[in-house]
Amino acid sequence: MKASPDSQDLVRRLEQAGYIADESLAVTLMLMAQLGRPLLVEGDAGVGKTEIAKALAQVYGCELIRLQCYEGLDVNAAVYEWNYQRQLLAIKMQESENASVADKERHVFSDTYLLKRPLLQAISRPQSPVLLIDEVDRADEEFEAYLLEVLADHQISIPELGTIRATSVPYVVLTSNGTRELSDALRRRCLYYHLDYPSYDKELRIVTRRIPGIEARLAGQIVAFVQRLRGLDLQKRPGTAETLDWAAALVKLNIRSLDTNPDFIADTLVCLLKTREDQAAVTSSETARLLAQSV
């Protein structure tokens, strides 16, 4: 049995990297390294899914390679591409040389002309990096199937070059927002973590950690307000990212307490409410009520 790092220790190190994590997440991250499985993180937008990978890279002291998925993402953008321009120039330059065709071909399809994209980068580093595959649900199903193969075998085959085996097994973090259902196979392959909106205490710690110089009283009021706001019937509930935006805005505006100027505070709510319907739903009287409860 390998000596596993203590999960509480990992929580501390994550906190030093600027990420406040529950111990359950730390245990999951430890298992991810031990079992060599990717981690699939789901949760509403703005709860800090992407931040996990960033913090993890800092804790392990390794590189973070990020693959942002989108509709139409294909192998050329995710794995590799030949540098056609350079290849053509090389061919032109070789025209006068006496090398055999086979040699020329070998030269043109060598490592020099290969553009490595995130997936290939991730498995060919000397040290294991953290590979963040962001919003995997936005990519197409074909890509997901390909990804699964790479994650399972840790090898990529390039027709002109042969199979490239992993020199490093990356720590893979996948995030999903649920625009599309992921395949069973991918879900099964991954460890799973559902990231929820943080509790009052946790969010307060996040705010004080990330917004240096914020007064404890204001931070408490902000978090209490946002937590209440999430309880309302909104289309898009504000995430931690929005809380941080709002807190930063209020600090910039030299506001020291939420009870001083309610009308002005109501105007700053654009940081939290991102749709027209939500802004209409949170009326000034509603804001006043929430403010009164929070201070």
Added chain:
Amino acid sequence: MLTERILEFVRLMRANHFRAGLQETIDALRVAECVNVTDPDRLRWGLRALLCSNSADWSRFDPFFEGYWRRFDRRAIELRASGALARFEGADDDRPAAQTSPANATGPQKGDRARGIGASARDATRSDFRLAELNKDTYPLEQWIEQLARRMRKRLLRRHHPRRAGHRIHMRRTLRRSLRYGGLPLELTFQQRRRELPRLVLITDVSRSMNAYSYFFLRFARAIVGGFRDADAFVFHTRLIHVTDLLKERDGHRLKEKLAWIAAGWGGGTRIGESLQSFDRDYARRLVDSRTFVFILSDGYDTGEPELLGEQMRRLKQRARRVIWLNPLLGRPDYAPIAGGMAAALPHLDLFASAHNLESLMKIERTLTAL
């Protein structure tokens, strides 16, 4: 001893439709090795990460763990595990059927995972929606309807998925660009196929005569609309309401309230013709084009003028790719579509099908490909 307990726990979870295969069983033992077993919380977190694979699993994991490891009411859980394993017959031929879970109620339960369908599935697929007892039968029915709708959506999408292999080099433009490099094609220009995904519009009748069905149809509409960019849903009785955003509500309970409110609150006649007219005026230009499938879910009892309905259907048909009318009454042996409105609409339909039970909905799913 501990090993056996863990193996038994994984078996229990598998019986309860958690995705736990052989590899997961092995890894469960490794989890126990990695975490400090004497700390039950860490064991719980570790096994939870391993055995859960979606948010529904996530929210129902803890009771199982508590029940098994802390030994209260373990028998009840095992009993629950043994039921509800029947296969959903005939629903799905090309994928292996897993089982649906009795407990994954809340949470975003999306996707057309070809989940199987629980006990007494055969009877339930045949029985008319209107005979479903509220709160007793609705629950599994809702889930099946949502699964079916997702599968339907997928089937429509699959056919139109652009072929990435079809990207070709645009020779002419590439050569033209190569002139400035002395004839070397350094800048490649690609021909790209235009994406053509179908768009879906669902218009559901929620008048009183449809009371028994509209609730299920709305669940159907919700699953079609959920998480899909090019789909819109409307409801009508005497007037038309756009409900796409409302159906995107993620919270299961809140949605239920809202749906009940929409489906129940109204009454007093059905004006299909006028509703379609307002659809034509306000939305059709934006939503309906040559790639749009329009679904109308209604019994066709119109208190307005049949001529108006006929005219509106003609206009809709001109605009849309396909117009599909699902009528729950068609499933009754004594029904014929001769009532004024229905008869007027009939000539303008690409598909007129019954939708009174799951079986009929499943049949439609299969015919969609042929359309």
